[in-house]
Amino acid sequence: MINLEIANTFERIANLLEIKGELVYKVLAYRRAAESIRVLTTEISSMSSKEIMNIPGVGKAIAKKINELLTTGRLEFLQKLEREVPSSLIELLQIQDVGPKKVALFWKHANITSLAELEIAALAGHLRNLPGMGEKSEARILAGIQVLKQHKQRLPIHKALKIAEIWMEKIRKIQHLERAEIAGSLRRWKTTIGDLDFVGSTRSPDQVMQFFSSQDGIKRILSQGENKTSVECEEGLNIQLWLQPPERFGSLWQFVTGSKEHNVRLREYAQRHNLSLSERGFIDQNLKETLCFNEQDVYETLGLQYIPPELREDRGEVQSAISHNLPQLISIEDIQSDLHVHTDWSDGKSTLEEMTQEAIKRGLRILAIADHSIGSPDIDNGMDEKRLQEQRRLIKQLQIHIGHSLLILQGVEVEILLDGSLALPNDVLSKLDLVIASMHDHHDQPRSVNTERLIKAISNPLVDIIAHPGGREVPRTEGAELEWEPIFHAAHKHQVALEINSNPFHLDMDEIRSHQAVNTGCLLSINTDAHVSYRMDNLKFGIGIARRGWVSSQKVINTWSKAKLLDWLKNRKK
DNA sequence: GCCGTTTTCGGCCCGACTGTTTTCAGTCG
Secondary structure (H helix, E strand, O other): OOHHHHHHHHHHHHHHHHHHOOOHHHHHHHHHHHHHHHOOOOOHHHOOHHHHHOOOOOOHHHHHHHHHHHHHOOOHHHHHHHHHOOHHHHHHHHOOOOOHHHHHHHHHHHOOOOHHHHHHHHHOOOOOOOOOOOHHHHHHHHHHHHHHHOOOOOEEHHHHHHHHHHHHHHHHOOOOEEEEEEOHHHHOOOOEEOEEEEEEEEOOHHHHHHHHHOOOOEEEEEEEOOOEEEEEEOOOOEEEEEEEOHHHHHHHHHHHHOOHHHHHHHHHHHHHOOEEEEOOEEEEOOOOEEOOOOHHHHHHHOOOOOOOHHHOOOOOHHHHHHOOOOOOEOOHHHOOEEEEEOOOOOOOOOOHHHHHHHHHHOOOOEEEEEEEEOOOOOOOOOEOHHHHHHHHHHHHHHHHHHOOOOEEEEEEEEEEOOOOOEOOOHHHHOOOOEEEEEOOOOOOOOHHHHHHHHHHHHHOOOOOEEOOOOOOEOOOEOOOOOOHHHHHHHHHHOOOEEEEEOOOOOOOOOHHHHHHHHHOOOOEEEEOOEOOHHHHHHHHHHHHHHHHOOOEHHHEHHHOOHHHHHHHHHHHHO
């Protein structure tokens, strides 16, 4: 059983216990354990019992359950729970404004156990007579069911960012608003975004909220107050605007940026120092306030190192900030090269010249052209020996033409075949400056087969980078199932860099794998995989993943100088 | 159910908003 399955099991237990009406702290304990396990960088099945007990949020009782899951694949506790509480109730928790108490109410007072039954009851007006319910609540629930039925998924980050930028512009034009910023999971660069959060400072909150909720593009107002207003926009996304006066802006921005789990951890730490922390600032036991104009003031008041938004997920960042031990995260300014772009020589839309000009415009020092090889699925004009030679000649000419500011390398994205061999022979690959290997099909093989296939490619001494190792395509497929640890060890041993692909449809490896890879000693490469010149702008998404994965610049070969990178390429061929 | 710079027991983050209520429970982030 893999970590994800174990984490999902505990999440399921938490949901069922919550509906059953179990003590909230017990529910919370299962949720915390589930989340720690989900982001663990080692497979639990390979851990000792002592190591398992060291997982944050895992104590005696949960460790015992993990052990039962690992040895039998089942859990008696969960099976008993499922006999008591219908599991079809869990999906009701996804409805807006429906929590565990309401679910239990519908179940116990109206014998409702599914989404369909709830909708029928709401349409028939049967919910309004339940204790604590009324017509308005019934209508809200019906609206919530409609939203859920529209299959509303979290948006990929690049789409959310586009919508957010439009709204940010609208919001900044509102009068009496002194400052406005993006917060929430978008500021933390999460791969998918559920809703948009904005924060602002003002002394006239009523007027600002009035302006905000009367903007074009709003479908309905979910709630409106002077501190917080929540609307659903026409794109189907919920948008929140939070306001505080300027002297409280820092604590507000910190709070709304989240994550919730990070904030809980931070507030617990504040409490141990006899301070109560909220979006309004700090308050001590004598009710004396400490206000935070800037976000940094929040962490400084607690004596902590400043924690960048991307790390605020309660994955040990507070502990590291206490000991002033946070990593120096990579930033977009550190990047000197893009080592994986395509041109119209294969399936790209831009020419060699256009890609080169774009790289110069972006201040890059090195650009590697890596068109698809023959043998790649859905590519009609994959590169073979002859066309690679031809392209090489043109690259040389282009290099002379543009001078020394940018070094153009000739690479290839060679297809990893089903048996792990490469689609081009070694004597062709050895003439190139850089070799990227990747697999684009047959992801549905068993985990061990996929793993072996990838490791065979990694072991080829001519391979420098493995691109998008898992092959996920958001949201179409999660890609190949892999045993990551042996892959990391092989990549480390053969000094092959693993890619963080910045294309928002890939973002592969993800942040957890990236963290794990670096911990195993692997080198990473962050590339755009741009198929048209302006897509080099996607780099920011790859950087977001790396920063969320605690990656510092030394581990990323794209931050290296020309000399260092060329040295590495030369030496590893030996 | 977890956990400890007052602790192996008694806590466990905090405020905003809504709706159904006459003072609060539920939900959310």
